[in-house]
Amino acid sequence: MIGIIARAQIVFEWVLVYYFFILNTVYIGLSLIAYREVYRHLRRTTYGGYEHVSRSPLTPPISVIVPAFNEEVSIALTVLNLLHLDYMRYEIIVVNDGSTDETMARLIKAFELEPTKDDVDDQLKTKPLRALYKSRRHHNLLVIDKENGGKSDSLNAGLNKATHPYFCSVDADVIMEADALQRVILPVLESEERVIAVGGIVRVSNGCHQAKGRITDVSLGSNPLAIFQIIEYFRAFLCGRTGYSRLNALLIISGAFGLFERELVMTIGGYKTDTVGEDMDLVTRLHVYMRESDQEDHTDHRDYAISFVPDPVCWTEAPASFKVLSRQRRRWQKGLMEVLWQHTGMFFNPKYGFIGFFTYPFLLLFEGWGVILEFLGYVFFAMAWWRGAIETDFAIAFMFVAFFAGAVLSLIGVLLGEMTPRPYPKASQWIGLTLFAFLENFGYRQYTSVLRLLGLFDWIFNAGSWGRMEREGIEADKHMAEV
Amino acid sequence: MLSLALQGHFSLDMIVFTTIVLFWIVAILITYMLLLRSYYYLRARYMASRRKLYEPAIELVLLDEPQEKVLDALAPKRWGDREVILRVILDSMRHLEGPPFDSLQAACFKLGFMDRALKQLSSRNKLRRGRAMEALGIMRAHPAMLAIIMLLPKQPRDMKLVALRSLSLIRDPFALPYYEREAETLPPTMLPRLASLMLEFGPPAQPFIRTLINDRPEAFPPRVMKLLLQETAHYAAL
Numbered sequence: 190m191i192g193i194i195a196r197a198q199i200v201f202e203w204v205l206v207y208y209f210f211i212l213n214t215v216y217i218g219l220s221l222i223a224y225r226e227v228y229r230h231l232r233r234t235t236y237g238g239y240e241h242v243s244r245s246p247l248t249p250p251i252s253v254i255v256p257a258f259n260e261e262v263s264i265a266l267t268v269l270n271l272l273h274l275d276y277m278r279y280e281i282i283v284v285n286d287g288s289t290d291e292t293m294a295r296l297i298k299a300f301e302l303e304p305t306k307d308d309v310d311d312q313l314k315t316k317p318l319r320a321l322y323k324s325r326r327h328h329n330l331l332v333i334d335k336e337n338g339g340k341s342d343s344l345n346a347g348l349n350k351a352t353h354p355y356f357c358s359v360d361a362d363v364i365m366e367a368d369a370l371q372r373v374i375l376p377v378l379e380s381e382e383r384v385i386a387v388g389g390i391v392r393v394s395n396g397c398h399q400a401k402g403r404i405t406d407v408s409l410g411s412n413p414l415a416i417f418q419i420i421e422y423f424r425a426f427l428c429g430r431t432g433y434s435r436l437n438a439l440l441i442i443s444g445a446f447g448l449f450e451r452e453l454v455m456t457i458g459g460y461k462t463d464t465v466g467e468d469m470d471l472v473t474r475l476h477v478y479m480r481e482s483d484q485e486d487h488t489d490h491r492d493y494a495i496s497f498v499p500d501p502v503c504w505t506e507a508p509a510s511f512k513v514l515s516r517q518r519r520r521w522q523k524g525l526m527e528v529l530w531q532h533t534g535m536f537f538n539p540k541y542g543f544i545g546f547f548t549y550p551f552l553l554l555f556e557g558w559g560v561i562l563e564f565l566g567y568v569f570f571a572m573a574w575w576r577g578a579i580e581t582d583f584a585i586a587f588m589f590v591a592f593f594a595g596a597v598l599s600l601i602g603v604l605l606g607e608m609t610p611r612p613y614p615k616a617s618q619w620i621g622l623t624l625f626a627f628l629e630n631f632g633y634r635q636y637t638s639v640l641r642l643l644g645l646f647d648w649i650f651n652a653g654s655w656g657r658m659e660r661e662g663i664e665a666d667k668h669m670a671e672v
Numbered sequence: 673m674l675s676l677a678l679q680g681h682f683s684l685d686m687i688v689f690t691t692i693v694l695f696w697i698v699a700i701l702i703t704y705m706l707l708l709r710s711y712y713y714l715r716a717r718y719m720a721s722r723r724k725l726y727e728p729a730i731e732l733v734l735l736d737e738p739q740e741k742v743l744d745a746l747a748p749k750r751w752g753d754r755e756v757i758l759r760v761i762l763d764s765m766r767h768l769e770g771p772p773f774d775s776l777q778a779a780c781f782k783l784g785f786m787d788r789a790l791k792q793l794s795s796r797n798k799l800r801r802g803r804a805m806e807a808l809g810i811m812r813a814h815p816a817m818l819a820i821i822m823l824l825p826k827q828p829r830d831m832k833l834v835a836l837r838s839l840s841l842i843r844d845p846f847a848l849p850y851y852e853r854e855a856e857t858l859p860p861t862m863l864p865r866l867a868s869l870m871l872e873f874g875p876p877a878q879p880f881i882r883t884l885i886n887d888r889p890e891a892f893p894p895r896v897m898k899l900l901l902q903e904t905a906h907y908a909a910l
Contacts, residue, residue, distance in 0.1 A: 236802040236834045240766070246903070247868035247896055354895060379833055381859045586687040593694030600701040607705060607712075619709060623702060 205566050212555050213594045219432030220601040226435045227427065227499045227605050234500075239371045242378065243277055249377065250278035251370055252351035252451065256343030257283055257361035261291040263506075265299040267361050270402035272327055276370040280329045282347040283361075287316075287337030296332055301325040311349040313459040315342050321350070340444070341460035341467040348459050351451055358468075360445040362506055364394060364404055366611075369502040373448045376496040385475055386449045386495045388434075388442035389502030390426045390609065393419045395509060404504050407611055409618045414514060416625045417633045418507040423602035427499060427609065434497035438548040440476070442495070444468035446503045453478070464531075466524020473532050480540055501611050515640050522560070522644025529553045530648075560641040567635060592630045599626035722756040725749060730764045733772045739779070746779055758785050762810050773812075780811050793819050802834045809838030817842050821850050829858070833865070840869040845876035852880055860891035867892070867900055878907040 242248050253271055257264050264283070271281045285293045296302060302322035316338030324330040333346050344358055355377070357370065366372075373387040395418075396410015409416055426443075433439040447468065454460075457478045460467045472495060479493045508514035529552060536553065538545040574584045603622050606612060613619055729745035746761070748754050758780075765776050780786050785807070792804035793816070801823075808816040820835050820842075827835055832854060839847040851870050858866060867884060870877040881904050885892055892900065 232799050233830060235799065236806045236837075241837060241840075241869070241872075245868040245871070246899055247864055247871070249895070354893065378862075378865045379830075380861060381829060383861050580684075583684050583687065586684060586691060589691040590687055590694065593691060593698055597694055597697050597701065600698060600705070604701060604705050604708075607708060616709070619705070623705070 201565075201569070205562060205569070208555070208559060208562050209566070209591070209594075212559070213598070215551060215555070216428065216598050217594075217601075220428040220598060220605075222435050223428045223431035223499075223605060224601065226431050227608055230499050231608065239368060239375065242371045242375060243275060243368075246277070248277055248374060249355050250280070250353040251276065251374070251448070252347070252353040252356040253279055253281045253359055253370075254344055254347030254351065254356055255281065255283045255359050255361050256286055256340050256347065257288065257292055258286040258337070258340070258343070259288045259290045259292060260361040261288070261295055263362045264292050265295050266402055267359075267363065268296070268300065268330065270364050271359070272330065273367065273402060274365060274370055275367045278353075279370060280331065280351070280353060281327075282331045282333065282350055284333045284335065284343040284347045286335060286339070286343040293332075293334055297322065300327060300330055300332075302332055305331075309350055311346075312455055313345040313349050315346040315349065318346065339462055341462040341464070344467070345459040345462070348451065348455060354451055355448055356451045356454070357446065357448045358444065359503070360505060363391070363445050363503040364399060364402065364505075365446070365503040366501060367403065369446070370448075372498055372500045372502060376494075376498060377448075380494055380496065382492055382494040384494050384496050385453055385479065386442055386447060386472060388430060388439070388447050388495075388497045389500055390498075391422065391443050391445045392501045392504045392611070393422050393507045394504035395419075395507050397504065404611075407613055408615075409613060409621050412509050413625070414511070415507050415509055416621065417629050418514075420599050420602060420622060420626055420629060421637075422507070423606040424599055427605035428598065428602050430497045431499045431605075433548060434495070436543050436547070437494050438543040439495050439497055440473055440544065440548050440552065441469045442472050442497070445505050447472075449475075464524060464527045465520050466528045469524060470528045470531070473528055473535075476541065476544060477532065477535075480542075499605070499609055501609065511636075515643075518637055518640035519644035519647050522557075522641040523648040525552065526557050526645060526648040529557050557645070560638060560645055563638050564642045567638070592627075595630045595634065596627050599629060602626075719756060719759075722750075722753055723760055726753075726757050726760045730760065730776075733764070733775045733779075736771065739775060742775060742779055743782060746783060754785070754788070757783070758807065761785070762807055765810050777811055777813075780813075786811060786813050786815065789813070790816055790819060793823060798828075798831060802831060805831075805834050805838040809841035812842050814842060814844060817844055817847060821847060824850060824854060825857075829862070832858075833862070836866065836869050840872040843873055845873055848873060848877060848880045852883060855884055855888065860888060863888055863891035864893070864896045867896070871900075871903055875907040878904045 253274075255267065255271070260267075268281065268283060283296060285296065302324055305321050305323040307318065307321045316336040319334040319336065322332040322334065324332075331350060333343075333350060335343070335346050338346075347358075348356060355374070357373070359365065369389065373389055376387050377384045393415060394404060395412060395415035396408045397404050398406035398408060409419065430439060430441065444467065449471070453475065454471065457471075457474050461470050461474075464470050475495065508517050529549070532549070535541050535545050535549040537550060541549065570579075570584070570587075573579050574581070600623065603619075603626055606622075607619070613622065726746060729742055732742050732745055746757055748757060761776050761780060765773060768776065789804040789807045789811075790813075792800050793808075795801050795804070805820060805823075808820065817839065820838055824832060824835050836851065836854065839850070848870065851866060855863060855866055863884065867881055870881050870884070881900055885897060885900055889897070
């Protein structure tokens with residue numbers, strides 16, 4: 190019996206070591222690909238091209254859909270920001286998802302909304318609509334007031350009323366860069382493949398100053414929790430998603446900002462309402478549809494692309510408290526598992542090419558189930574050291590490897606953040622970010638690892654919901670929300 | 673137990689070696705970032721200070737001052753200033769029309785910026801070539817048109833688009849048949865973009881756009897097709 194336990198323990202140790210090795214190798218590999226891609230993108234954009242995009246009558250118009258649930262603090266400011274985007278033709282569709290606060294009243298007051306007739310047949314099934322409003326002042330603003338049905342349901346309601354060939358889903362708390370739509374539409378216009386979806390970098394706005402609905406001063410702020418998340422966002426968007434996108438194996442486009450072909454999304458049934466990972470689910474289903482459909486023009490999987498532009502397109506407020514962060518991370522992990530579990534057919538399926546052989550298995554085994562191993566690894570390592578099963582020298586050396594591996598990844602993220610537009614301008618801010626790239630290995634990573642584990646349990650035991658983000662508003666211009 | 677698995681196969685020496693390698697990667701990354709930041713910062717500051725010296729020349733152009741005065745104000749005052757002056761001129765030319773544009777165009781020619789950009793078209797460096805094409809397009813440099821057209825077949829697709837954009841800024845209808853030729857080599861997804869560049873030429877583009885949409889109708893979504901037909905009908909009426 191003791192022999193069996195000992196053997197099992199040895200197997201577990203090996204699994205742990207290989208998990209650690211593969212995880213870091215893949216991340217470093219993706220970061221190197223991302224570095225090359227960011228560099229190429231920056232060189233390419235020096236020749237311009239955006240001016241013509243904003244001027245041409247052929248540039249596709251875009252419907253910007255903003256689902257809002259109890260967003261009274263930020264909704265007016267968000268819509269104001271959206272009304273001043275630098276793009277030729279676009280419409281804004283705000284969907285009030287049965288808010289119980291003043292969201293709807295603020296919208297009516299701020300934008301002089303008046304009821305309008307609903308003369309569009311709804312293709313996607315959603316919760317009943319209460320009313321539709323048009324702005325007296327802004328011809329391109331439509332507000333849908335509907336019963337509460339969740340974020341996906343709201344997006345579907347917006348999709349039903351959208352009139353343009355592309356739509357952009359935007360969270361109600363984000364602040365978009367003025368040229369965001371130009372930047373994300375460029376791959377659609379200039380790619381050799383049909384680009385069906387495009388994502389961009391979502392940056393953390395905590396600590397930043399803003400005026401007139403735009404981020405004017407990029408700053409770190411003083412909340413350590415937010416600074417850790419800035420590094421995480423750099424790592425996730427600049428290293429991870431840029432790398433995956435280069436391989437046309439991107440499975441996630443952030444729900445905070447993403448551009449999609451509307452007709453295609455309608456064809457696959459819009460957003461799924463029974464998942465909390467609706468953003469990832471949509472991208473995954475788009476891959477499935479494009480690779481499995483036998484449309485004449487899409488027989489080859491190389492015929493389409495889901496792109497990612499390494500340019501900052503919008504800013505979002507990251508959770509500033511442990512409570513909210515915990516809810517957010519648990520929801521993300523639950524969403525990830527839900528989506529992965531629903532598409533197990535992708536696992537090592539040659540039809541899905543690189544996604545089937547790399548992205549899907551990696552996400553499932555390392556990002557999904559891997560959290561158990563990661564958590565047990567911490568416990569196991571501590572116990573083994575405490576019981577004297579490993580020597581102190583060895584334990585310290587191994588911890589150093591883990592520490593430096595984590596620091597390398599975070600520093601590449603910070604480096605890429607420095608290279609892309611709108612870096613942190615002050616030297617002290619860069620020093621702060623570098624310092625936090627080291628500090629996050631002492632507690633923060635372990636904390637998020639526990640949250641992800643809890644998220645996994647939430648999925649297993651089917652708990653959790655939409656979640657509610659408590660917003661503090663952005664410095665200097667909170668009164669703008671009152672418009 | 674961990675000693676059995678780890679210390680047996682992943683010896684302490686190996687772990688220490690990996691730590692040292694990672695430590696050096698961290699050190700290199702920090703140094704690289706420091707150098708990169710310093711370079712960006714110093715360059716931006718230097719460029720801004722040099723720009724200030726040449727920006728008044730644009731005011732002279734807008735005030736319709738004699739060309740000699742404009743040329744004097746734009747003459748390089750220090751080695752390395754040519755790049756700054758070109759940027760100042762191009763940034764203004766993007767937004768100008770009529771006599772002020774003509775004045776800056778003449779300045780570009782007289783100060784040798786046009787010749788320099790023409791020479792850079794044959795550079796092996798893609799970035800330099802792209803920038804030269806962009807500059808020539810903004811200058812609406814007719815003498816460069818043929819050189820850009822000759823370059824077209826040899827360029828990769830992204831550079832082809834830069835060249836076609838540049839030609840559409842020059843707006844000489846002589847270039848239109850070459851758009852038609854390029855349409856045969858471009859994938860269908862890029863044809864709407866090509867058509868939108870052809871629209872920049874105005875009425876002379878009408879027959880070429882018609883041919884394009886007749887030959888490759890599958891490349892144009894209904895909305896784009898409708899707009900193109902509307903635009904070309906409008907041109908025909910003119």
